[in-house]
Amino acid sequence: MKIFVILALLGFSQTILAKIYFREDFAESDWSKRWIQSKHPNKEFGEFKWTSGKFYGDVDKDKGIQTSEDARFYALSSKFEDEAFSNEGKDLVIQYSVKHEQNIDCGGGYIKLFDCGLDQTDLHGESPYRIMFGPDICGPGTKKVHVIFNYDGKNHLINKEIRCKDDVHTHLYRLVVKPDNTYKVLIDGEVVEKGELESDWNFLPPKTIKDPDAKKPEDWDDRPKIDDPEDKKPEDWDKPEFIPDPEATKPEDWDDEMDGEWEPPQINNPEYKGEWKPKQIDNPSYKGPWVHPEIPNPEYKADPQLVNFNCYSRSLFQRDTYVYEQSFCKMLDKDFKNEKSRIFSFPTKYQVEIGRVALINFGPDAGKLVAIVDIIDQNRALIDGTSSGIPRQAIQFKRLRLTKFRLRIPYGTNSRNIQKIWKENEIDKKFGETKLALRLKQQQLKSNMTDFDRFKLYKTKQRYNRIVNKKLALLKFKSKKTEKAGGGKTKGKK
Missing domain, CATH: 2.10.250.10 (Calreticulin/calnexin, P domain)
Known part of the structure; x- marks a missing residue:
């Protein structure tokens, strides 16, 4: 996945007057002098390149920075020019443009705004931030705009779902936070969401609670x-x-003495x-x-400025991305920089890893086989089940049952290649011969049986046992007859 950043801007405005605290259009070749590359240990950081991209309006005016290497982390930041600022009593405006130059399955193009205490040379995915804003795509189920504010030391996600653009064109994302605790999110100049901060984020306890005495x-x-x-x-x-x-x-051959009473x-x-x-x-x-009647919540206390960005030294505006060719990797408890290290411990003799074939064990797609193509975080994986009719999507580990099969697939490969490798390895045939597959077939067969089918099966087993008992009794009778004719039991023979 290539993320192409053209413009990033942050400012405060009041009525028709506005002051821009940070502006970067990457128009000059010395843009990197204004930005600091993180040197966080144990990270293999990729480099941004200065380019107009594959398509543009003006080759010089449309310059931006683009992630250039696969399987790398990216962490780049720059300071505000003004040493002291506050959004108290003013509109806070954050906007930037971003472009994904290829259709992506999983990737993020959002920005983060940090406070004054950040060490730019040690920037990483767990560095605490104040605001996170921008698009995030992961499979067909996640195509949203993140709007996250840090309040009282905790990150708060918006309660609404804001859909982002998922094409290959450049789009302008803008966030406006007003001093009356209202906000707007705009994409390409059009308002896609607006409302009140207190209503759309869980910053504060509820105003009322259920009366415990009622x-x-x-x-x-x-x-x-x-x-x-x-x-x-x-x-x-x-x-x-x-x-x-x-x-x-x-039946004519039914023997009541041997077979019992016929029913x-x-x-x-x-x-x-x-x-x-x-x-x-x-x-x-x-x-x-x-x-249930409600009463005022004694723990509720209104805050006239929920998003209070106040810094009296120099704050930060950061373009923070961790990019693979077709995958966005969030920082986890462990650091991953290549396919071999992207393994989680699992309560099984098999490991969660790229290429591992798994069985969906519950939900609407239960019983279908999929391949793990990426690990999103400690709870979810990106799976591809094209061969079983399941599109590429994120899924929780608890819904997967690992099998002994593993595909040797290159990192970031597409669904067509996975389907080809799946067929070459005859996964469906091999899995069908396993004890697990046979047990699942038996369970499915039993679950589809009606009460009458179960009754017929019971009667069939009864008849089978009668036939076996009849044959056994006949063998015993012949054995006794032979013993009498031979004058007793023959030693060494049964």
């Missing part, structure tokens, strides 16, 4: 319908669910009506659903 009255009837007391069950209602087949006949097979009773239930009528005592 209880539902014992005589409160919240049943809209009740059984009709005058409705009686018909006398001829109770009929057995199964009855002996009237057309069945006893005709059971069939569904056409007169069976199921469990009787009285009809429902409106409840004359119905009072509606009981609503």
Whole structure:
């Protein structure tokens, strides 16, 4: 994945007057003098290149920086020019443009705004930030704009889903936070979301809580319908669910002494009506659903400025990306820089790793095989099940059951190549021969059986046991007859 940053700007404005605290258009070749590359230990950082990209309007005016290497982390930051600033009583505006020059399966193009205490040379994914804003894509299920604020030392995500652009064109993302605790998110100049900070983020405790002393009255009837007391069950209602087949006949070779008493097979009773239930009528005592009364929350305290960015030294504006060719890797508890190190411990003899074939064990796609193509974090993996009809998507580890099969797939490969490697390794055929596959087939067969199917299986087992017992009794009888004819038991023989 290539992330192409053209413009980044942050400023505060009040009425028609506005002051820009940071502006970068990468128009000059010495842009790197204004930015500091992180030297965080145990990281193999990639380099940004200065380019206009594959397509542009003006080769000189449309310059920006682009991630250039695969399987690398990227961490670049720059300071504000002004030494002291605050958004108190002013609009806070953050905007930048970003372009993904190829269709991506999983990648992020967001920015982070840090406070004054950041060591730029030690910048990494766990460095605490104040604001995070921008698009994030991971599979068909995640295509959203992040708007995250740090409040009281905790990062708060927006409660709404804001869809981002997922094409290969340049898009301008803008965040506006006003002093009245309202906000707007714009993409290409159009408002895609707006509202109140207190309503759309969980910064503060709720204004009201349920009254702990209030209880539902014992005589409160919240049943809209009740059984009709005058409705009686018909006398001829109770009929057995199964009855002996009237057309069945006893087999001619049936031996009551050896086979036991013959019983005709059971069939569904056409007169069976199921469990009787009285009809429902409106409840004359119905009072509606009981609503728990609420009281003011003693822990709630309003904050007139929820997003208070106040710094009296020099703050930071940072372009922070960790990029693979077609994958965005968030910083985890451990640091990963290549495929071999991207392994998680799992309570099984197999490991979660790229290329591992897994079985989805519950959900709408339960029982289908997929391949792990990337590890997103300690809870999720990116899987591809093109061969089983499952599109590439993020999934939780708890929904996966690892198998002994592993595909040798290159990092960041597409679905078509995975399908080709899958067929070459005959995964479906090999898995079908495993004990797990046979056990799953048996479970599926049993789950699809009706009660009558189970009854027929039971009767079949009974008949089989009778035949076995009959043959065994016959062998014992012949054995005794042979012993008598031979004058007793023959030594060494059974």
